[in-house]
Amino acid sequence: GLDRIINSDPVAITFFIGYMAMFASSVFFFVERGSVDGKWKLSLLVSALITGIAAVHYYYMRDFYLQTGSSPTAFRYVDWTLTVPLMCVEFYLLTKPFGAKGGTLFKLIVASLVMLVTGYIGETSGIDSNIMWGIISTLGYLYIVYEVFAGDVAKLAHGSNSPALGNAMFLLKIFITLGWSIYPIGYMVLPGNLLSGAFEVSSIDLFYNLADAINKIGFGLVIYSVAIAESTKSK
Amino acid sequence: GLDRIINSDPVAITFFIGYMAMFASSVFFFVERGSVDGKWKLSLLVSALITGIAAVHYYYMRDFYLQTGSSPTAFRYVDWTLTVPLMCVEFYLLTKPFGAKGGTLFKLIVASLVMLVTGYIGETSGIDSNIMWGIISTLGYLYIVYEVFAGDVAKLAHGSNSPALGNAMFLLKIFITLGWSIYPIGYMVLPGNLLSGAFEVSSIDLFYNLADAINKIGFGLVIYSVAIAESTKSK
Numbered sequence A, B: 001g002l003d004r005i006i007n008s009d010p011v012a013i014t015f016f017i018g019y020m021a022m023f024a025s026s027v028f029f030f031v032e033r034g035s036v037d038g039k040w041k042l043s044l045l046v047s048a049l050i051t052g053i054a055a056v057h058y059y060y061m062r063d064f065y066l067q068t069g070s071s072p073t074a075f076r077y078v079d080w081t082l083t084v085p086l087m088c089v090e091f092y093l094l095t096k097p098f099g100a101k102g103g104t105l106f107k108l109i110v111a112s113l114v115m116l117v118t119g120y121i122g123e124t125s126g127i128d129s130n131i132m133w134g135i136i137s138t139l140g141y142l143y144i145v146y147e148v149f150a151g152d153v154a155k156l157a158h159g160s161n162s163p164a165l166g167n168a169m170f171l172l173k174i175f176i177t178l179g180w181s182i183y184p185i186g187y188m189v190l191p192g193n194l195l196s197g198a199f200e201v202s203s204i205d206l207f208y209n210l211a212d213a214i215n216k217i218g219f220g221l222v223i224y225s226v227a228i229a230e231s232t233k234s235k
């Protein structure tokens, strides 16, 4: 209830900020879809869907947290099950001009689902086995990192003649390695895991909310700025 | 209530994922309708309506399930009564360039209504007669399969000069035979039916939710990719 607001519970406050940030970003990407050229419209629509889906789930999560005071784990993973594959679609759309293939998208989606399913089992399985599941989940994550740095996606990264696109490819790597790594760090505050004790359990949601803002909104804005740069160029 | 979320009830979770996936897909098809050529706009609108109607029913079903813990059978059939005929319209629009006739559409809709009415009687009639009604319902389903493989629809499938359309016709057959067959498999987990014991009763909704995602969203995306392929070709 409201007492968490009255006592300025930081987790509750970030759920409020997160909800509104997602909602506003979704409106922004929907509207600005009209200002970019042809093929960029689809990328902006995907960004709008990612943040729009997240807005709905932040609404649930905020409510759940206010009512129970505990982590809305199920809603978090419901959200990721939809938004992480859409993020992979976003990467695919970005690298398509370099020649990305549907098969690579498929591999990324499978790896991310492995990462999420095992992560969810880990978060709900308790103190004895969350390290083990976290490691398995991290393998899925590392596979994605591998694809971007040395695998299919990396092979494409050469041969662009657009500085804006080249720059976006560089930022994509930063987001995958640094932005996405906030999630496993958050996971480690679970009881029995590596950072438990260093942080309170409830700070898992602080990590996840921060990471979501960076990766969903931040990466969407990167795509947006490339789209704008490429659209004014072609005029 | 919320306890089903806290305990990560898989049926509840798939209702949440299903709701949001349908909603997001509906927005996607509505918006992308603007990016495809003339005659494809209608197909994308139908896909948007199918997933939009389903989003509303998933919202009801999710709520019903959270409150009662049992299968929202009536809502399920309310949804199918509207979306299955619309799927038939979708097939009709796809095969129209090959010369599909309104009469064939009518036959498909009648067969699907027979399938649904008898299926509903079977699901609500209890342990003694659900096999019998399931068989009658399956006859309706098999008639649709027959039309697509050997009847009116099959006769049209030759004589396309567009690989994208030919490919879509092939995928249509896969969806009708494999995608749609998940529903009768789900039905068989009812008490007294062939798979009861092998799965819990509540897994009927897991089957139906999975099948709905594949057939409503997946087939919509097939149509979308044909529409995009055909639209860029004509430019």
Ligand SMILES: CC1=C(/C=C/C(C)=C/C=C/C(C)=C/C=O)C(C)(C)CCC1
Binding pocket: A050, A080, A083, A084, A087, A115, A116, A118, A119, A120, A122, A134, A135, A137, A138, A141, A180, A181, A183, A184, A187, A212, A215, A216
């Ligand atoms: C590695 C790892 C994890 C990674 C989660 C990630 C990387 C989530 C990314 C979410 C995104 C990018 C959402 C954007 O829309 C888990 C599941 C916490 C479990 C512990 C190990």
Ligand SMILES: CC1=C(/C=C/C(C)=C/C=C/C(C)=C/C=O)C(C)(C)CCC1
Binding pocket: B050, B080, B083, B084, B087, B115, B116, B118, B119, B120, B122, B134, B135, B137, B138, B141, B180, B181, B183, B184, B187, B212, B215, B216
């Ligand atoms: C054969 C059969 C069934 C088939 C159901 C089907 C095939 C439903 C398709 C729904 C679709 C495609 C919805 C998409 O929007 C029932 C009624 C479960 C009853 C048991 C026998």
